[in-house]
Amino acid sequence: MSNIDPILLLSAIIIVSTPILLAAIGELVVERAGVLNLGVEGMMITGAVCGFVVATMTGSPWLGFAGAALGGALLSMIFGILTQLFLSNQVATGLALTLFGLGLSAVLGQGYIGVKGPVVPDLHLPVLREIPFLGPVLFRHDAMVYIALLIVLGVWLFLNRTRMGRVLRAVGENHDAAHALGYKVVRVRLLAIAFGGACAGLGGAYLSLVRVPQWTEGMTAGAGWIALAIVVFAGWRPGRLVLGAWLFGGATALQLALQASGGVQIPIEYLQMAPYLATILVLVILRAGRAPGSLGRPFHASS
């Protein structure tokens, strides 16, 4: 135990949780608008490959992230058009989107296996990075870590402090009432879905450009499903989402560090389940919120 450096561990936690946090905050907005998109995994992996391909071609990781967001958003529009305009079943369409994304990414990434992408530099925050302990833990990351947190803050402000955010929530709570009030339910939902796709894409690109960093087929390996679960356990609230993502990332990083430190007496199986248990326990104790009223229900103006 004593071998674990708390500074390295805490900074690892932030890195581990960033992709999940990005994907989850996007899905949170989608679900608050009353849409259940189970295609997070597919959009993440598509973002991972788009980000990697664009970054490698242009040499700029930032264009890569932009490409990833665009790729994720475009893919999500397939889901959006099918479920919102053609009223297809959201669960089935979402699952199909995951399959499609996994296949599509494998095709797109054909020539990029084993290729090295550009390096994402640390954001150089003068002064702050020199603070003992807090500096290395909080202020020596790449910019995406802070962008992810800013997105979460932005979503919170949007949902709770702006008129548009309230419209979005109204659409999610009761789409018939929102429609009766004259809000464009389908339009709001399509925008939310595109935002969700873009965030999932960013999360995927964080894996392929920062955390791993390389392109490998199927590299998200279930991160999208974890993000979906965290949205539910966080009770559809942005603040708790951060807590959930950090808890999950924290327990994951901690269990690996415990194993690596040597001399752990805890059976490995318990360490393996720790991230899942810790996240579920804490978020259940906090008592999860209520699901948006219209979540997953199809809407048509005629009904």
Next chain:
Amino acid sequence: MTFKTVLLGATAAMGLATGAMAQDDKTKVGFIYVGPIGDLGWSYQHDQGRLAVEEEFGDQVETVYVESVPEGPDAERVLTQMALQGADMIFTTSFGFMEATMNAAQKFPDVKFEHATGYQRADNVSTYSARFYEGRAVQGLIAGEMTESNIIGYIGSYPIPEVIRGINAAYIQAKKVNPEVEFRVVWAYTWFDPAKEAEAAKALIDAGADVILQHTDSTAPQAAAQEAGDVITFGQASDMFDYAPNPRVSSIIDNWNQYYIDRVAR
């Protein structure tokens, strides 16, 4: 993943159905892989073997494969599907497919099954493996000689015989050339999860390891080591040449080609 395999199975089914009608004396050989064939590691090498079979026998043999098959009951479903589609011989290329292979073999006594790295057999189930531990021993020797921190990190997949044997082989050799050496094993509980593998490698490097051995199939630990500098790694199952000469100093390359050709020829 589950659904992807269903889809792949479905397309394979269509291909096979037409093939079966046209010509039935073709030998159909099926392969199931635990990871994607693009992992540049374990599954990639098995698929190279499949391609070698195709090249060797040309029109006489037809091969089908399903990649990213989860270990467990899902594998049995994929195997059943393959057998129903008329496969004469099926290679199941991961330890975790053992139960599924045994069950499927019972259902289809006329189909020959071969299970890699397992320890259960039947009349129509044989097992095959390679002396991976010899390669591991060589890696252990290199690791023991090259380490400066005397801490060697090992990313284990699952605690199963083949993996533990590999760790022991490496450890014994490393200890021989460098009695000070200490092994730190991290169990990832996955064969393929680049993010987790990278994280495991980083945790080991943070704990002071300057040599990383891996028994997981992606090249993510190589990338992590490269980023850290001063850390050496070994290719797992495949060459992983993109990371040579540094950090990848050597590789165990699994070459299944001749084995598969020999077995199919019978």
